[in-house]
Structures are given as structure tokens and as C-alpha cells.
Amino acid sequence: MFEIGVGEKLPDRGAIISIISEIRRIVFPGFFGDENTAYVNLSHFAGNTLAGIYESLYKQIKVAISYDSRGESLEGIDSKAGELTKQFIEELPNIQQLIYKDVEAELQGDPAASSKEEIIFCYPGIYAISVYRIAHVLYKLNIPFIPRIMAEYAHGKTGIDINPGATIGEYFFIDHGTGIVIGETTTIGNNVKIYQGVTLGALSTMKGQALSGVKRHPTIEDNVVIYANTTILGGETVVGHDSVVAGNTFVTESIPAGSKVSAYVPELKLRRRES
Numbered sequence: 001m002f003e004i005g006v007g008e009k010l011p012d013r014g015a016i017i018s019i020i021s022e023i024r025r026i027v028f029p030g031f032f033g034d035e036n037t038a039y040v041n042l043s044h045f046a047g048n049t050l051a052g053i054y055e056s057l058y059k060q061i062k063v064a065i066s067y068d069s070r071g072e073s074l075e076g077i078d079s080k081a082g083e084l085t086k087q088f089i090e091e092l093p094n095i096q097q098l099i100y101k102d103v104e105a106e107l108q109g110d111p112a113a114s115s116k117e118e119i120i121f122c123y124p125g126i127y128a129i130s131v132y133r134i135a136h137v138l139y140k141l142n143i144p145f146i147p148r149i150m151a152e153y154a155h156g157k158t159g160i161d162i163n164p165g166a167t168i169g170e171y172f173f174i175d176h177g178t179g180i181v182i183g184e185t186t187t188i189g190n191n192v193k194i195y196q197g198v199t200l201g202a203l204s205t206m207k208g209q210a211l212s213g214v215k216r217h218p219t220i221e222d223n224v225v226i227y228a229n230t231t232i233l234g235g236e237t238v239v240g241h242d243s244v245v246a247g248n249t250f251v252t253e254s255i256p257a258g259s260k261v262s263a264y265v266p267e268l269k270l271r272r273r274e275s
Contacts, residue, residue, distance in 0.1 A: 008067055011060045016149045019060070022053050023134055027096045028120055050089060058085040061143055068144040084141050091137045098170060102129045105171035109193055125174030128160035135164035166200075168192075169222070176228075183217035185235060190222045195247070197229035203252065221257065 025032045026049050062081035069077065106119045106126055113119050119126050131154035139147040147164035155161045160177045162168075165184035172188065174180060176196040182188070186200045194200075202216035215235035224239050226232070227247035232239065239245065240257030249263045 009063050010067055011064045011145050011149065013149055013153075015056060015060055016146055017153055019053060019056050020131055020134065020150055020153065022049060022056070023092070023095075024130060025049055026053070026092060027099055027130065031117075031120055050092075054085055054089055057088065058082060060146055061085055064143060064145045084143060087141060088137055095133050095137060098133050099126075099130050101170045102126060102133075102172050105173040105191070105193075109173040110175060124158035124160060125177040128154045128158045128162055128177060128180075129168075129172055129174060132162040132164060132166070132168065136166070136168075139164040166217070179229075185215045186217040187219040189220060189224070189241065192220055192222070192224050192226075194226045195228040198226050199231040199233075201231065201233050203234050218251075 021032065026046060029045065058081055061084050062077060065080055065084075066072075066077050072080075103116050103119050103126055106123060107113050107116055110119075113123075131150050135147040135150040138150070151162060151164045158177060160174060160180045162180075162182045163184040163186070166182045166186040166188065168182075168186075168188040169190035169192065171191045173193040174195075175193065179197040180194060181199040181201055183201050185202075188200075200218050200220065205211060217235060218232045218237040218239065220226070220232075220239045221241035221243075223242045224245070225243075226239075226245045227249075229247050230245050230249045230251070232245070232251040234252050236254070237252060238254040239251070240255055240259060242257055243255055243259040243261065245251065245255070246260070246262035249261055251261065255261055
């Protein structure tokens, strides 16, 4: 049976979900919460909100590294948690700029989008990408538990599974989104657009933990479009820049730059419907 030791504690999932919400209030001032930006001092709002994020995140990071670094002194854990939290807070402006570029990519890529406001409020793709941008920074800081808790919350909420370890460039556009899977060692360039049901995954293996840290997932270069229900597998698989991969395509080998890739279209048979 799996159980934690006496006196040990794991991060609070509910608190981490609340941290996501608070960060989104900072990233999109006036969009979430009760504030009306016409009447709120934005500097005061940002300062108070950041202070709350720091305190909440510090507590969760401290719990996470305490569990993961059993035997380390309490003083050392306190210092490490404070430094990691500070480093994350310093990255928030960069996170915000990346997310704004993702919103712009959604607007330019989807004729059905009426405004950036609609995208921010309504689109599951931008929600999943936003949470990924947050979780990825925590992942790069080697903080245990918290990045994956965030990613799996977004997965459950949107049906879009982006591992926080994936590396994703600027102006990333997810259209529709349901059923997308992006594995831990995936690398995605700039201006990439993917549709629902796309899997960027690993080839099946029995080696398990022996492959931890090894590149197992594909590389997608700049300006690539991948249409619905396509599967691209393998750490050595590279989709070259400016390529288009058609829907329902299964790819396990590299594609040269500037390619158009499609599978054979099944033959359609038409017959008159009997009355």
C-alpha cells in the first residue's frame, strides 16, 4: 500500500489551483476577479496580488522540497524555498509576454475568434497554454510535484495534456484542442499550429525509468501546421520548418523542411439510400 510517512506532508492541490487563478489575474489584469480596472490602482493591485502569490507559492514549494529532500535541514529548506519562489516571481513578466503572443497567435489563426478578450475568457487552448507557461518555469527550477499538479489540472479542465517539461516557442496556437498530447521531451518551435487529437509522443518501450531525461518525443520546427488526429512519435523524429502534416497521419520518421505530408485517403463508396 502507498502511504506517506508519519509527519510528512504533500503539497495542497487546492492551494496550487488557487495559485494558478491568482497568476492569471496578474497576467490578465481586470479579466478575472472583482476588480474594475477603471477604479483600481493597478500598481497597488499588482503589488498585493504578487505578495499573495509569493506567500502561497512559498508554502507549497517548501512542502514539496521538504518531502523530496528528506534529511535536509529546516533552515536549508526555508532558504531554498524562498530563493526558488523569488526566481519564479522574477519570471512572471516573461511568462506574461509569452502568453500575450500565444493570444495573438490564436487571434490571427482563427477566423471564428472575434477578439482577444473572447480568446482569454473562452478558449480552452489558451487556458492550457497559459498553465503550461507557468508550470514550465517551475519545472525548469526543478521544483517537484507542483508543475505536474498544475499541468494535470489543466488537462482535466480542457482535455489538453501538455507535460510541463516540453519546450514550446513563441506564438503557439492550439485550435479546438480536445485530445492533444504533448510529451515531456517534445520541442516545438515558433509559430506552430496544432489541431485537436494531435499526439506528440514517445515510441512504446519497456525501459521505463531508465529513459528518464532521455529525449523520447519529437521536435517540431518553426512554422509547422499539424492537422487533427495526427500522431508523431519518437525522440529522433524531426518535422522540418514550414511543413504541413495532414490529419489522420502516423509519423515515426523525420520530415524535411517545407514538406506536405499526408496518408493515403481511404476510398469512399457511395450508393443510393434505399427508401
